[in-house]
Amino acid sequence: MLGLDKRDTKFLLIVIFLTLATPILLQPFPESSTLAQFNAGYPDLMQRFAIFGIFAIGFNILFGLTGYLSFGHAAFLGIGSYSVVWMYKLLDYNVIWGLPLAVILSGLFALVIGYVSLRRSGIYFSILTLAFAQMSFNLAYSVLTPITNGETGLQVYTDDPQILMGATEPTSPHLFGIVMNQSAKINLGDWVFTFNNGYYFCAIIAIIAFYISLRIFRSPFGLMLRAIKSNQQRLNYTGLNARPYTLAAFVISGMYAGLAGGLMASMDPLAGAERMQWTASGEVVLMTILGGVGTMMGPVLGAGVIKYMENIFSKINEQVLHSWFGWLPDSLEGFVIFIAEHFVGSGWHMTSGVLFMLVVIFLPGGLVEGGQRIKAMFNNRGGDDADDPEHHPKHAPHVAE
Amino acid sequence: MDGILLQILNGLDKGSAYAMIALGLTLIFGTLGVVNFAHGALFMIGAFCAVSLQRLLGLSFETLDPTKKDFLGNPLKVKTPYIESWFGPEMGASIIDWSVPLAILFSIPIMLFVGWAMERGLIKHFYKRPHADQILVTFGLAIVMQEIIKHYYGANPIPTSAPSAFKGSLDFGVMLGFDPNVIIYPYWRLVYFAFSAAVITAVFSFLNFTTFGMVVRAGMADRETVGLLGINIDRRFTIMFGIAAAVAGLAGVMYAPINSPNYHMGMDFLVLSFVVVVVGGMGSLRGAVAAGFLLGVLESFASMNWIKDVIPGIDQIIIYLVAILILLTRPRGLMGRKGVMED
Amino acid sequence: YTNEPTGGSVTLGFNVPQTGPYADEGADELRAYQLAVEHLNGEGDGGMLNTFSSKALKGNGILGKKVEFVTGDTQTKSDAARASAKSMIEKDGAVMITGGSSSGVAIAVQGLCQEAGVIFMAGLTHSNDTTGKDKKANGFRHFFNAYMSGAALAPVLAARYGTDRNAYHLTADYTWGWTQEASIKAATESLGWNTVNTVKTPLAATDFSSYITPVLQTDADVLVLNHYGGNMVNSLTNAVQFGLREKQVNGRDFEIVVPLFSRLMARGAGENIKGILGSTNWHWSLTDEGTQAFVKSFGTKYGFPPSQAAHTVYCQTLLYADACERAGTFNPCGVGEALEGFEFDGLGNGKTVYRADDHQCFKDVLVVKGKDNPTSEFDLLEVVEVTPAAQVTYDPEHPMFAGGNLGTCNAG
Amino acid sequence: MADSSMNETLLSEQPKPKRKDFSKNRNHAATAPAYFSVWDLHAYYGESYIVQGVSFNVHEGEILALLGRNGAGKTSTLRAIARMDDPMLTHGEIWLDHHHLHDRKSYEAAQLGIGLVPEDRRIIQGLTVEENLQLAQIVEPKGWSLNRVYELFPRLKERRKQEGTTLSGGEQQMLAIARALVRDIKVLLLDEPYEGLAPVIVDEIEKTLNIIKEQGITTVIVEQNAVRALQLADRAVILDTGRVVYDGTADEVLENEALRNEYLAI
Amino acid sequence: MGILEVKGVGKRFGGLQALGDVNLSVQEQTVHAIIGPNGAGKSTLLNCFVGKLIPDEGSVLFNGQSLLGRTPHEITQMGVSRVFQTPEIFGDLSVMENMMIPCFAKRDGAFRMHAFESVDNESELIEKAEQMLIDVNMVDKRNMNAASMSRGDKRRLEMAMCLVQDPKLLLLDEPTAGMARADTNNTIDLLKEIKEKRDITMAIIEHDMHVVFSLADRITVLAQGTPLVEDTPQNIKDNPKVREAYLGETQQ
Ligand SMILES: Nc1ncnc2c1ncn2[C@@H]1O[C@H](COP(=O)(O)OP(=O)(O)OP(=O)(O)O)[C@@H](O)[C@H]1O
Ligand SMILES: Nc1ncnc2c1ncn2[C@@H]1O[C@H](COP(=O)(O)OP(=O)(O)OP(=O)(O)O)[C@@H](O)[C@H]1O
Ligand SMILES: [Mg+2]
């Protein structure tokens, strides 16, 4: 189906199912339970999962396949966001204008930055991309304020031209009248499920993005990219020109980033300069590594985990802890809360730090490897490894049977 | 003229901080091949060694002074440092005053230990792993170290002052025949400059006048083979890591009086120090130091008003602009060695 | 309307920086919020509820509903702050969002609340834009702003340092810095000062030496540091290191001014702030009964006096609750109407009015000075002058605040 | 291999990867090991079981030819003996001059007298020819002096200041051999030392091997040019899929056509 | 006029004259061996053909077109393939994937944006690659990770990767070094067969005289960067100068 073999089709169908059912899957705890804190099925976070998933999928096309580690992909994210908000300001709130522009513009920037940066490889390449992104960030924050609105972030003002704006048109982002921040809530007993237009919009685009990247992974183009990672010298002496391949990968992943940035602005009509800062570039690197470099699902998982911690763990405060551990004897409760406090609320960074270390120490292939190990535990050893859709390019060459 | 001279001084001073941080990083990153995102955290821990010693020396007992009131109207608690009660107020006060220089001695064993523990406990398993894994694990470690410091010291900067003997400025201009008070430079910054020059020289001579440097370089290129020659490369790597941590820590200790330390100061320097190391060229100590000074001086020049008037915002991007130009004209930075982290 | 409370409780969203450079300020804000919630729910000693001129609040929650709260981390980044606020609105059903420790974040979250249809009670935000160019019908600011700092500070500066000074500005290169620079510059120039130069410094700068040495080359005799937080600590420390405090220009002492002071941050600069003038929204050493009540309940609970950030967010919470009570509803439009033009007293700043035109509070502004002989680690600033509200009030159409549009309230 | 009953019991236990267990067969040491003795080695690359019970003994000063087809496990055996991390040795004993090597690290084995010339030469990047040699002399005691190896390979002397990795293939091979000789070794493990060398140089090296033999250094040589190796060697061991299939004198192999046909295809 | 014409090529590394005035003409459909002592400059010469090094002087013509100044991939696309002295393969990929890459390069040129095709659908190329693996006796290893093969196998794989491209000129730098005798013989047979069946020319560097003498039509002996003699195998074998400088006594 769709040019995929059976295994990949099955894989894609699973992904589609998971994506569409997210509003239900992420809401496992009933509202009244103390664990409702861990529910993640609200529109903003689900949108973020999808958007950062797209960002990470795109990044993985570059990093996972070619091994070129860009430390400046956030620049494209920012460009995507700015394009979309500018379209709101100039035309109207329909996202149909901004998103293509976001993809094209970030593609063009990626072409220029990639063309220059790809003259070097390894760490030199990483630092070149970092330098470009940091320059963009610093300028966007200060000198370019007329275009970016600096620290405050670009947003729509009532006196903006908005020349296509109709009288009855929604005043927040929409797609031909489907308003992004509208949701349908369904109460089922003690559970509330939120089905949000914006999320489904992102989700459909994410599925398409995932499908495209799946095709790229399985294509001759993808094979060439993996060959570049493995031995560029051999590739040249096989009659292939590595440069256009890496550049194409760079531009594609830049466009993914631009799309992600555009979607961020489509969900929330504001574009801040921090989106271009190195920490944002670093975040997508962390997502990809955490999930599993070069795997299909890994980066998406990594994105999910990091965004989950940022949004859920940071909101657990002392009061919540008390409500969880109130049943413990007082002294013990005090102790448990004292320990727990280091890891939630203002200590959520600590949790992510520890998680990064644990994952990379115990699951060298990232979270995906964790999944594979669990799977292997169920398939009594020697089960069909061939069914594993994660063509995981092997780092350590010790898997030959 | 005098403006330019001052900016050169500023640049050298900034550069000496960059160079010292980059020197430590390049020992780990350029020489051992570990992408160490925790290097900034080591620098920060160094600075907090100074803070801690200052606190330690300032440990006090409290007495109530009924003549004064605190903000709630209760009798004021007056703190007297133990040191002052042991050594007498004068002597005690001057020991506290000298806490930053004392912290140098205090920090060396601590940093060596931190470096040792970090290498033995964690990094040693990562030499052969992909750089991506190293990034993740060291970044995680950096966060953990930061959070621990934040937990104990809070997020605000903590003032850490240089000994009062070093307060004030040296009038350089007079020595060079300018009017007095035109070219002045703070004593402590001059001390910092001299100190970093000393540390850099020490590290250079250790690595150049002994075979240690060669062995470590060889070990990075090919651990296995070096082992075949009967050399215990692990131990040398540990030592190297310890030295790198100590250099980073010393840079931090001495930096504390220049800018009050806070828990994320390491992250502020992290990106910059990677840029410096790479611009200097992977695997080159000299390159790292040269790049540190070069970027420091250029950054200072870029902040001069007439330059900013010509190119607005140049001081925001100068470092990155120069990095791009250098890396595009010289494939391996200023003096990089071939084959180090090029794939 | 959005998130109408249905059960026996109402949820407020406290969105403060818990990580990053302003984490301590955020932590202090959270303490004050918790205290406010206690007081609203009738626990503790009641704090400023007892001194507040409006007596609508009974200590039984708001409109009889128990006050609950959720917290979140802004990370001092617009994106993260909006994400956190959104989760409070979408997931936890918060009817009001408050907090923040920087203007960029405040403006971003204020915009969000306008779109989502909840009330935003700004925390520490000093930029003119929050209630100027970027003002929103759903947003309210208790904290003072850069213009007010200028208006309060300039006469004191003129009185102490003379009217013929040459000022040199170092300004953080982003929106807040610019508005503060413009405000101070305008205020001082109108009193006869001359501005020698205004220099923007990069946000990421940690060492300001290369911006300070050029000051030595000019005939400037006052350095104005339009920096906040870590930037302020570093630039001030650097300026003192370079001996600017000891410098004499044309027979007069060189002076440094830090227009926006924060006690928490000032601690980071240590000795260096002694004798330096600046302005602040509030200080615990004030002697009015509102301040005393607040300092007492805060100090008893936490063991140290509250910061101005803690004070402003405490007031904002009370003001919001009071407005709901008076409006008889949580509907943002009703609450907004109750807050607009509301006059009150007893919250530590003397008589105050929430101006309807731009949702800015007008009240006395404190001019403070770094204390020479502090008696404790909290006793860093002393109030040198309380500038009356009238002197810092401006026209809503003042050019520094023009261009914005409050719009109409959005109830979601 | 005298004690065949014990041998059997041990072989019947399937050794598992990732666990080192040297305790069981300690008493082997009591049966008077040869000068250099390798006993029942089992080693893994990750999950793949490559060295499947290799044993042999070599007397002091003897030359042993270790032969087998591509992929038979010769390199892996040498690497296991030199105690490199890969393949991982899970079972077996290695004794050299009354020292046990099986529970040591590769640098310790090297210090106790193992000298391996690896098959891909492994010249160290970034170091000159001379530095490559100096590196080998960092750990005392030293073996041959630099001058002496330069005499043997004048080519290296000429190229002394050149970066080692830019040498020609054959020159690199010389350097790799020289690097082993400048150390004080008891056993020289040569993995295809003639590869890439001009025939004249091969002659030279053969002479050298005879010289070091006279010095009492024991040599194990892996070589595809089996005939040449057998002419040089005293004894031969043939491997196939990680097991010893022949252990006897070199001459016998040269004479026994059936054996050569089956395992060496010559 | 040969398919490869080398005229007056010289190359120096710092003070070292690695190649000096090398003239060489390789005739179409022959096997031309280059032998010589270690460090004679044989690999360097090959590097000059494929764009890895640029000679300081002289010219290299392939089919009448200059090879100098062209990038490696252009040269390969012209029909020149090279087997390296130390095996260069795609270690992270499987053997079959290693084979597919040259197949694509041959069919699609130096770059093609085939991002929406599927490797699995290229049955024609897969067949071709498989056939080549059969020829070099490696089909059973088709799914193995290339890096975890023994060295002899890597060699064979690399050769197969070059052969599957049907190059016009195949440059082989010690292709059988480290190969077991049996495989060496197979390789000789394979190369012979290929020479016969396809329109292919080979230049081969070898130290294994057995290989050289069974394959070569002509031999050039290089010493110290310059050709010493060029002749037929038989004459080379009997040349006393060559025997002394290179072959030694053992080679009968
Ligand atoms: N790193 C590795 N990971 C997994 N398997 C390996 C690795 N290296 C070698 N092998 C496998 O181990 C087996 C033995 O390899 P080894 O290199 O020891 O053979 P060899 O006898 O030296 O062959 P050659 O003559 O080709 O050098 C081979 O089947 C090979 O595929
Ligand atoms: N990059 C370089 N820098 C300096 N010298 C070099 C460089 N590359 C090769 N040489 C020298 O040039 C000479 C020729 O080397 P080349 O590799 O061509 O020899 P070769 O004939 O292939 O020898 P072998 O049969 O040993 O492989 C050698 O002496 C070598 O040391
Ligand atoms: Mg081998």
Ligand SMILES: [Mg+2]
């Ligand atoms: Mg060669």
